[in-house]
Amino acid sequence: MSSDKRKRYAIVPGSFDPMTIGHLDILRRASELYDKVYLAILINPSKDYLFNLETRKKIAEKACADMQNVTVIDDGGLLVDLARKLECSVIIKGVRDEKDFIYEKQMAAYNKNLAPEIETLLLPCHCDLLGVSSTKVRELLSVGDYENAKKILPCGTIEIILKQRNA
Ligand code: PNS
Numbered sequence: 001m002s003s004d005k006r007k008r009y010a011i012v013p014g015s016f017d018p019m020t021i022g023h024l025d026i027l028r029r030a031s032e033l034y035d036k037v038y039l040a041i042l043i044n045p046s047k048d049y050l051f052n053l054e055t056r057k058k059i060a061e062k063a064c065a066d067m068q069n070v071t072v073i074d075d076g077g078l079l080v081d082l083a084r085k086l087e088c089s090v091i092i093k094g095v096r097d098e099k100d101f102i103y104e105k106q107m108a109a110y111n112k113n114l115a116p117e118i119e120t121l122l123l124p125c126h127c128d129l130l131g132v133s134s135t136k137v138r139e140l141l142s143v144g145d146y147e148n149a150k151k152i153l154p155c156g157t158i159e160i161i162l163k164q165r166n167a
Pocket of ligand 1: 013014015016043044045076078079080107
């Protein structure tokens, strides 16, 4: 029998610029596998975001409002430091294709070097969601195609996006 007393807490990190139904599917599956899940919006100083942190957080909070064991958090530090602080033993990321896998494998190795006690779990995305990405949402919004953007955004979040754009 395992004597591992670590908490069954997981962290789902990313930029979430913005969160999509693809992220939401991964988050929902993570919330079914773990007792507590943190959706962590990480701030990378070298990255330019379309949406400010407040909007990205609002979207994420709206998207996972029905998941009792999910908490949205933001942080400007290292992912592994945050995971340790929150007592998460697992980092969960979704992968759509080989390109994602190569990137996530590198990130997993990097994070494992920094924090050997934390595992990374890669979840393959649902086949219906292979073509979904934050990049596609941003592209659709840039040409004013809100109807198609809405199809790949979590329910009720297009309103939050339109509010930031009109502000
Ligand atoms: O999906 P993303 O936005 O590329 O993922 C971001 C993140 C932080 C999960 C990934 O870059 C990672 O695992 N980085 C490890 C280094 C780190 O903790 N950076 C934090 C500031 S970005």
